[in-house]
Amino acid sequence: MPAILRTPDDLLARVPDFPFKPKYRKYDGLRLAHIDEGKGPPVVFIHGEPTWSFLWRKVIPPVRDAGFRCIAPDLPGFGRSDKPIDIEWYSYDRHTESVATLFSELKLRDATVVVHDWGGPIGLRLAVEQPDRIGRMVVLDTALFTGHQKMTDAWLAFRELAQRSEDLPVSFLIRAGCKVPLAPAVIAAYERPFPNPASKAGARAFPLILPTSPQMAGAATGQRVLEKLSSDPRPKLIIWGEGDPILPLESGWRFARAIGADVDHVIRGVGHYLQEDAGAQIGRMISGWLKRNTPAKR
Numbered sequence: 001m002p003a004i005l006r007t008p009d010d011l012l013a014r015v016p017d018f019p020f021k022p023k024y025r026k027y028d029g030l031r032l033a034h035i036d037e038g039k040g041p042p043v044v045f046i047h048g049e050p051t052w053s054f055l056w057r058k059v060i061p062p063v064r065d066a067g068f069r070c071i072a073p074d075l076p077g078f079g080r081s082d083k084p085i086d087i088e089w090y091s092y093d094r095h096t097e098s099v100a101t102l103f104s105e106l107k108l109r110d111a112t113v114v115v116h117d118w119g120g121p122i123g124l125r126l127a128v129e130q131p132d133r134i135g136r137m138v139v140l141d142t143a144l145f146t147g148h149q150k151m152t153d154a155w156l157a158f159r160e161l162a163q164r165s166e167d168l169p170v171s172f173l174i175r176a177g178c179k180v181p182l183a184p185a186v187i188a189a190y191e192r193p194f195p196n197p198a199s200k201a202g203a204r205a206f207p208l209i210l211p212t213s214p215q216m217a218g219a220a221t222g223q224r225v226l227e228k229l230s231s232d233p234r235p236k237l238i239i240w241g242e243g244d245p246i247l248p249l250e251s252g253w254r255f256a257r258a259i260g261a262d263v264d265h266v267i268r269g270v271g272h273y274l275q276e277d278a279g280a281q282i283g284r285m286i287s288g289w290l291k292r293n294t295p296a297k298r
Helices: 060-065 092-105 119-129 153-164 170-176 184-191 197-209 219-229 249-258 274-293
Strands: 023-027 030-037 042-046 069-073 111-117 134-142 236-241 265-267
Touching: 023 092, 030 060, 030 092, 042 092, 042 119, 060 069, 060 274, 069 092, 092 119, 111 119, 111 274, 119 134, 119 219, 134 249, 134 274, 153 197, 170 184, 236 249, 236 274, 265 274
Parallel strands: 042 069, 042 111, 111 134, 134 236, 236 265
Antiparallel strands: 023 030, 030 069
8 A cells, every 4th residue: 555645625625616526436545536517428538747627627517518427537646636655656557547447437338538638648548448438539639658759848858857856846837838827726726736745746757657768668558559549430539739838739730640530629829738728618619529429319
C-alpha cells in the first residue's frame, strides 16, 4: 500500500462554476473521485496534465442538456482523488486500469470518450482494448506516444522542469497553456488539489513516463493502439486549439491522419487548455456531433 495524501474536502468544496457533486469509489487501496451528471447515453471526459474534472466544467453543461450522461473522473494523483506520494507508483498501465475499472463498475456500454492531453493515451487505449464499451471518440489536443514522435521545445522544457522541481508550478503551467486570462479563483481551483509538494507526485510523473524512445515502457502499447485506430471505423471528432504550444496544430493534423480521421474544428485564439478558452463552444460542438452519431434507443 503506497503512502497517500488526500486533499482535504473543504479545499475543493467551493470552486467557481463547478456545482457538480463528487462520487467516490475504491481502486488499488485509493479513494478515487468522479462526477456523474445527467441521463442518457454515457459520455466520459478524461483529463490530462496537471488538471482534473474541473477542466470540463464549461464543456459538460451543453452536452448534459442535450440529453447525455456526463462522467468525468479525477485520475489518481489529481483533483479529489487520492495521491500516492511515490512518483514510481504512477504508470501508463495503472492510469489506464483505473479508468477501465470506472467503466466496469458503472457498467458502461457504447460510451463516448472525450480525451485531452494524457487523457488521450488512456482513453484511446481503452477504446482499442474494450471496444464494446466505447462507441465513439472525441479527441482534443492529445496524441498517442510511440517513442517515435517529435516533442516540441516547449514540452522538453516542461519535462526538464518536472524532473528538477519537486514543487511543480501548476498555476504557471495552466496560465501558459491558455490564451484567455484566467480569474484568480480559477487558478486557485487548479492549485488547490495540491496542498504541498508531496501531493504533486502524479503531476510530476506524467511527463517522465511519456515514452520518448521506442524502448521506453508504454511505447510499444502506444504503437499498437495507433495501428489499431488507423483502420478503426468508429466515429471520431477531432477538435484542436490553433495556438497550442505543446501540441501544435501541425501535430494535430498528423495525429488525425494517423488514426484515419481529419481535424474537424480548429478553434481560433485558444491554447492547449482549450476547454478554458472556449469550453461552452466546444460543448456545443460535441453535443451537436453526438446527436448525429449516437444511435437512438429502441
